[in-house]
Amino acid sequence: MDPVSLPALSCVALCGGTHGNELSGVCLVREQQRKKEEETEHVTLVTVMSNPRAVQECRRYIEKDLNRCFTAAILSTPVSDRTPYEIVRAQELNALLGPKGSDGAMDLVCDLHNTTANMGLCLISNSDCDWICMHIYKHLQTNISSIPVRLLNLYTSPDESSNLASVGKHGLSIEIGPQPHGLVRADVLSTMKKGVQLMLEWIRLFNSGTVFEGGEVEVHTVVKCIDFPRDPETHDITAVIHPQLQDQDFCLLRQGDPLFLSFSGETEVYRGGAPLSSLCE
CATH class of the missing domain: 2.20.25.160 (N-terminal domain of TfIIb)
Structure with missing residues (x-):
């Protein structure tokens, strides 16, 4: 395979609480926010509590699933007093982390989720040709042996992608289970921390000019x-x-x-x- 050069990922967003009752990401983002915005060598990390009202009430969402609100059509919807809270919040997040599809969007948006399913650590991407996400996946899979690490591709166009991660130039969600909604398991939280640390480690290596070998990875798709x-x-x-x-x-x-x-x-x-x-x- 011929070498491919890609722009550095200088600004990365780490988001938790997109679903307010999936608490590993909530805890991890709160911990990171106590350290304030982190600027380290080669990368700036911005942390965001995506749906603070849902987090406060420990509910998935208040009026509408926030992680279904980032299509081009919804983001361009005029806002009124009757607009559901999550649509208003999606437009706020798009202004903060995007705008979606623009040169000013975050280089990478990573959204943290939990599931009740016994799926281990699953990276979710919107494309099977995003080499950044593929290499991050390979790095996590190589360095995490305690639970299975898999990649799920959704194959949706940018305009139709409804999840928060799609706002970035590159986007992925990290979903870990099993964990009951509204609770935190120490082992699941620890695995999420390790996954985020490995992702940032790969980004720092990438930004410093490290050359990564190509290869094959196993990808799951929704049939x-x-x-x-x-x-x-x-x-x-x-x-x-x-x-x-x-x-x-x-x-x-x-x-x-x-x-x-x-x-x-x-x-x-x-x-x-x-x-x-x-x-x-």
Whole structure:
């Protein structure tokens, strides 16, 4: 492969509390903010509490999921007294960290999340050709052995990308689980700290002129979403993840494997044809 030269990442944003009940990122950003804005060799790190009202109430969001509010259409929506809080906040964050798609946007926006899924440490990117995110992923995967490290690509265009990370020139989310919403697990928080430290370590190496070897990495993509079985009238769920599938995230799900267990004790199996990796959220 021919060498590729890319601009330095001089300004990086670290965001937590985009979902107010995912507390590892909230704790990490608060700790970082106590140190104030950090300027170290080769990189300026800006920390942001993305949704302070949701964090205060320990809720995912107040009126609308903030991490679905960063499309070009929503960011250009005129604001009025009736505009949902998260849309107003998204426009504030876009002004602070962007504007999205502009030369003035942050070089990298990293957004911190938790999940109840047993997915280990998962980096989420909007593109499979963002070499910065790919190399950061490879660096984390090489240096973290305590839990699985994976990359999930969403493959969305910049205008249609709705997540906060898409505001930066480069963007990625770090999502770690399992962790119950509204709580903090020491091991999950420790892993998130290590992931952020390794990301910043790679950026400092990159900015100092280090040459990184190319290679292959395994990337997961979203193929389909399977909703829980629901009552046709009330739309309430009528089953849970089958015990044999629970916590087996990213394991291969084959035709006929148990998928759901109904409240009445009946097993629903996977009938999707081709085997797929599962992610239970």
